[in-house]
Amino acid sequence: MFIPVEAIPPSFKGFTLILPAIAVGNVAQLAVDLIVSTLSMKRVGYMHTDCLVPMVGPNPYATSAEDAGELHTTAEVYRDAEKKLAVLQIRSPLIQSRSRKFRKLLVSWIKASEFSRTVVLSSSHAYQRDDQQLKGTPLRYLVTPAMRTASGPALAELGWVEMERLSPYPGLVEAEPRLSIPGGGVTKGLFTDGCQEELCLAVVLVFCSEGDNVPDAFTLVNHLNEWLLLVDNDKRGAQKWKVPGSWRLLFGSSHPPSIF
Amino acid sequence: MATFFGEVLSVSSRAVDEDEEDENDEDEEILKELDETREVHLEWYQSNSNLMTDTNLIIAVGRNAASFLSVYVLTSASWEAVGHASLSNAGSQTICGQTSTEPACVFYRKKDNRAVILCQISGYIEEDLQFQWTEKVLGCFKQKGLSVTVLSDSPVAEYKNMDHASSSSSPFLLCLQTKSSTTNPQCPLLEQPNIFTGIQAAVLSYCQVNQIPAVAYQCYSDAISPDSITMDTYKLAFTSVGDIKVGPLPSADIINKFIKTNHIQSNLYI
Numbered sequence: 001m002f003i004p005v006e007a008i009p010p011s012f013k014g015f016t017l018i019l020p021a022i023a024v025g026n027v028a029q030l031a032v033d034l035i036v037s038t039l040s041m042k043r044v045g046y047m048h049t050d051c052l053v054p055m056v057g058p059n060p061y062a063t064s065a066e067d068a069g070e071l072h073t074t075a076e077v078y079r080d081a082e083k084k085l086a087v088l089q090i091r092s093p094l095i096q097s098r099s100r101k102f103r104k105l106l107v108s109w110i111k112a113s114e115f116s117r118t119v120v121l122s123s124s125h126a127y128q129r130d131d132q133q134l135k136g137t138p139l140r141y142l143v144t145p146a147m148r149t150a151s152g153p154a155l156a157e158l159g160w161v162e163m164e165r166l167s168p169y170p171g172l173v174e175a176e177p178r179l180s181i182p183g184g185g186v187t188k189g190l191f192t193d194g195c196q197e198e199l200c201l202a203v204v205l206v207f208c209s210e211g212d213n214v215p216d217a218f219t220l221v222n223h224l225n226e227w228l229l230l231v232d233n234d235k236r237g238a239q240k241w242k243v244p245g246s247w248r249l250l251f252g253s254s255h256p257p258s259i260f
Numbered sequence: 261m262a263t264f265f266g267e268v269l270s271v272s273s274r275a276v277d278e279d280e281e282d283e284n285d286e287d288e289e290i291l292k293e294l295d296e297t298r299e300v301h302l303e304w305y306q307s308n309s310n311l312m313t314d315t316n317l318i319i320a321v322g323r324n325a326a327s328f329l330s331v332y333v334l335t336s337a338s339w340e341a342v343g344h345a346s347l348s349n350a351g352s353q354t355i356c357g358q359t360s361t362e363p364a365c366v367f368y369r370k371k372d373n374r375a376v377i378l379c380q381i382s383g384y385i386e387e388d389l390q391f392q393w394t395e396k397v398l399g400c401f402k403q404k405g406l407s408v409t410v411l412s413d414s415p416v417a418e419y420k421n422m423d424h425a426s427s428s429s430s431p432f433l434l435c436l437q438t439k440s441s442t443t444n445p446q447c448p449l450l451e452q453p454n455i456f457t458g459i460q461a462a463v464l465s466y467c468q469v470n471q472i473p474a475v476a477y478q479c480y481s482d483a484i485s486p487d488s489i490t491m492d493t494y495k496l497a498f499t500s501v502g503d504i505k506v507g508p509l510p511s512a513d514i515i516n517k518f519i520k521t522n523h524i525q526s527n528l529y530i
Binding site for chain 1: 288291292294295387388390391392394395419420421422436437438439449450451452453454455456457458460461462464465466468469476
């Protein structure tokens with residue numbers, strides 16, 4: 001359930017929504033962190049639901065001592081009116097038995113809010129790629145029929161590669177190729193629901209392995225930026241993303257000096 | 261993290277198994293039915309227990325926090341049990357000297373100030389029930405004037421910090437509060453990248469979205485079972501709660517009662 005921070009609910013009509021799927025290496029959540037932090041987006045609401053494991057913490061995007069103590073919750077919605085952009089950040093895992101309920105909740109919220117398009121960021125196991133996927137870029141995209149009509153050949157013109165439909169039994173020609181996103185969590189379900197409900201939805205994903213997934217997050221968000229132009233390129237063609245303070249100590253506390 | 265040498269841990273992966281996405285309708289029905297059996301039941305012994313306004317609700321969750329209530333608060337003032345919550349997983353991991361038939365979550369009310377309610381959670385509430393527990397329990401109280409304080413504990417190993425001097429001075433108390441809370445916390449605020457999970461997180465989330473003033477105090481301790489030094493740290497949190505007198509350090513007999521029952525049998529030095 002979406003609960004606005006202020007008494008007057010914000011309007012999302014015609015906005016682009018970006019949301020992460022909880023998947024391998026949390027790449028999508030890291031990428032969303034970079035977007036919210038760089039654009040200094042304003043928190044406008046909470047997604048309060050029993051489908052996600054509860055967690056709270058201090059402000060992950062704190063810029064000063066005053067706002068550092070602000071309480072932030074499991075799933076929150078951020079908004080940038082100028083860029084007509086909304087972002088849903090999800091910070092904890094989904095409760096497995098409620099995954100379908102969560103997808104329904106998202107789809108009905110997306111419809112009710114009248115977003116013009118939705119972009120789901122995701123990741124998939126690098127080790128489960130087949131031979132053709134091993135070559136070239138690790139980035140893939142998927143679009144629903146409604147999105148294909150709306151955006152036309154824009155994504156293909158950028159040189160993006162569409163996610164391949166794979167044969168479930170390699171070598172057997174008769175088997176019908178099907179979409180498979182191993183390690184992608186709700187990605188496939190959300191995409192299928194999006195097709196059925198005629199949502200204007202795209203999935204942008206990267207193949208990765210678990211470990212230090214910060215470089216994957218930069219790869220994904222730079223790739224997304226080619227399409228949505230969220231931040232300007234500098235002279236050398238690189239983007240300036242702002243890493244949030246909450247990324248400190250990703251691998252735990254430092255070593256106690258007394259052990260050496 | 262392993263708690264003793266040689267412990268075998270099942271490592272949880274952040275990746276999600278693709279096969280689980282391919283559920284058919286039958287699987288979905290079974291999952292739904294299983295999910296429906298996961299229930300929190302509340303029982304109030306008197307019908308008007310929760311109709312007060314300006315309720316001051318104090319929730320203690322975790323071994324040290326629950327024992328702190330038993331040792332310092334419930335013995336030092338006159339309290340009566342007014343209700344309990346039972347969970348479909350009740351009976352597992354009870355502490356505080358309770359037998360497994362006793363409810364894992366009990367509500368007490370102060371006899372001379374009916375607006376003060378204590379909630380002692382001595383069992384573990386599983387992840388999928390935490391949200392429901394919070395909705396049901398907090399939904400029982402009138403929102404007008406409601407304020408919530410949560411006492412909880414966590415192993416110090418969970419605390420992330422660059423500065424080792426501060427994490428070695430355990431036990432220590434850190435807090436987080438909702439936007440509408442105006443109290444001046446008696447301890448430092450939790451800093452990034454640390455987070456709260458569990459009931460304390462569910463309660464703070466509920467209070468944040470419903471604009472209820474709430475503060476959660478978490479004690480980071482390196483003791484495996486409740487001890488008097490760790491319990492002592494919660495006294496600091498109670499100075500801002502008001503109208504509850506925390507008794508002086510009780511007699512050794514009372515402390516022993518709660519600490520002995522939690523004695524952990526180690527097989528390392530048989």
